[in-house]
Structure formats: structure tokens, C-alpha cells
Amino acid sequence: MVSKIRCAGFGGQGIVLMGKLLAQAGMMEDKHTTFFPQYGAAMRGGTANCSVVVSDDAIASPMAQEPDVVLIMNGPSLDKFEPAVRPGGWIFYNTSLIDREVERDDVEVFKVAANELADEVGSTRSANMVMLGAFAGKLGTVSVEALLGSLDVMLTGKGDKIMNLNREAMKRGAALAE
Template identity: 50%
Template sequence: MTLSFVLAGFGGQGVMLMGQILAQAGMIEGKNVTWFPSYGPEMRGGTANCTVVISDEPVASPIVDTPDVVVAMNIPSLLKFEPRLKKGGFLFLNSSVIDRKASRNDIKVIEVPANEIAEKIGNLKVANMVVLGAIVAVTKCVKVESIVSALQYKLGEKGSSLLKLNLEAIEAGIRHVGG
């Protein structure tokens, strides 16, 4: 099985971290993975994005033209990447920020009010982890335990104080989609 992702949002919304954790979780499970960031003026508030491929087979290229999954954390990301999503693919929308519906009816749309859920938890910065929980619950791309291990690895000793908050956000995302 191979799943390809485009994760996109404003710089600072944590889409790169989401992608890194997904890729790390895939590696933990012994899968072949790629993580390919897109930097540039995006770091100053434009649309930042990264692609992730998680596969049981060798990955030929980190470039993804028609992803299986698109995560849009803002309207510019929705407008840019929804047209590229594979027919039957998953579109995750941060419905706290995106006030419109998807334009396609040949895809599965999962609306996640990530900012509201994160604020209830107590920190808006974990909105990305709310979405990550939803992604894992819906796509089954990796096990939740692998995401937890990847998050622990990524945060390291210095970020261990943030682990509980991030795990709470992931669990909230899983609950939101009924996982």
C-alpha cells in the first residue's frame, strides 16, 4: 500500500511538523517514506506545504502530482491543492479557518475545526496535532502508537513538557472523526 499526502497551510501552522511526524511514524513501522518540504516566502505567512509518501514499496520520487490525501489548513491551500487531489481521495479541511465547502464531489471531505478544538485544549499551536489525529484515524496510514513514538522522537528531551498537550490534541482529532 502507498499513500501520498500534501499538507499545506500558512507558515507557522505546523504543516512541516505534521509531515515530519507522519514520515517518522512510517519509518518506525519499517515503511519506505519521503518527506519533501516547500520553503520560500511561505515562511513569512504565505502557503507552506510539504509532501509525504508512505509505502510498503520503494518510493520512486518525493514529488506528488495527484496526492491521495490533501490537508488544507487555510483557504489558499484549499484553492491550490484541491484540484490536484486524486479522485476518491481524502480532503482534510481546517474548518476553523476555511469558511467554504470543497468544490468537488468525487472526494471524501473531512472537516476538522482544529483551531476550536485546540483552543478548548488550551493552546492554539496544537491545531496541527488535532488534524494529524484525524488523518491517522481516517486513513490508517500508520498506527497511533507510531505517531506517539515519532512525536516523542521529534520533541526530544527539550520538548518533553509539550508531549502531554500534543498527545491530548491528537486524541481529540481521533475522537472528532469517530476513531
């Protein structure tokens, strides 16, 4: 079982962190996992994306060219990655910032009001965590528990307040899928 995931949004939304948390969670579940960022010239507010592959077997290319799943945080990223998704794959997208429908009819769609839910928890900045929680809760590629555990590794030294905020945001996302 291989799952190729692309996370995309604008710089500052924590797209790279989403990818690292997914890869870390995959590793903690003893799966093969890779993380690959779009690298080079990037800036806050510009577009950002990264690829994560989680697999039971050795991983060939870490680049998710034709992803099974995309986690889309803003409009331009939906425009860019909607056509790339494998037929039958999944599009998770942030309806707080995207006011259009997915046009393709050969993919599964899961809507997440990531910014609003993050606001309810306490900070818009946790919208990425809401999205991750929704993905893990819905598809189980990595478990919500592993993702929560990956927070402890990737965000060490952030303080209880931020950690709890992120945990709550992740759980709120996961609850959407129930």
C-alpha cells in the same frame, strides 16, 4: 499500497512538522517513507506545504503531485490543492479557518475544527496535531500510536507540558474519526 499526502497551510502552523511526524511514524512502522518540503523563499505567514509518501514498496518520486490525501489548514491552501487531489482521494480540512465547502464531488471530505479543538486542549498552536490525529484515526495510513511515538523523537527536549498538549491534541483529532 502507496499513500501520497500533502500537508498545507500558512507558515507558522507547523506544516513542515506535520510532514516530518508522518514520515517518522511511517518509518517506525517499517514502511518506506519520504518527506519533501516546498523549499526556497518562505516566510512566516506565507504559504507552506510539504509532501509525504508512505508505502509498502520503494518510493519513486517523493513529490505528491496528485496526492491521495491533503491535510489543509487554511483557505488559500484549499484553493490551491483541492484541484490536485486524485479522484477518489481525501480532503481533510480545517473548518476553523475555512468557511467554504469543498466544491468537488469526486473526492471524500473530512471536516476538522482543528483550531477550536486545539483551544479546548489548551493551545491553538496544536491545531496541526489535531489534524494529524484525525487523519491517522480516519484512514490508518500510519497508526495514532506511531504518530504519538514520533512526537517523542521529533520534539525531544520540549518539556512535559508541550508534549502532553500535543499528545492530547492528537488524541482529540483521532477521536473525531471514531
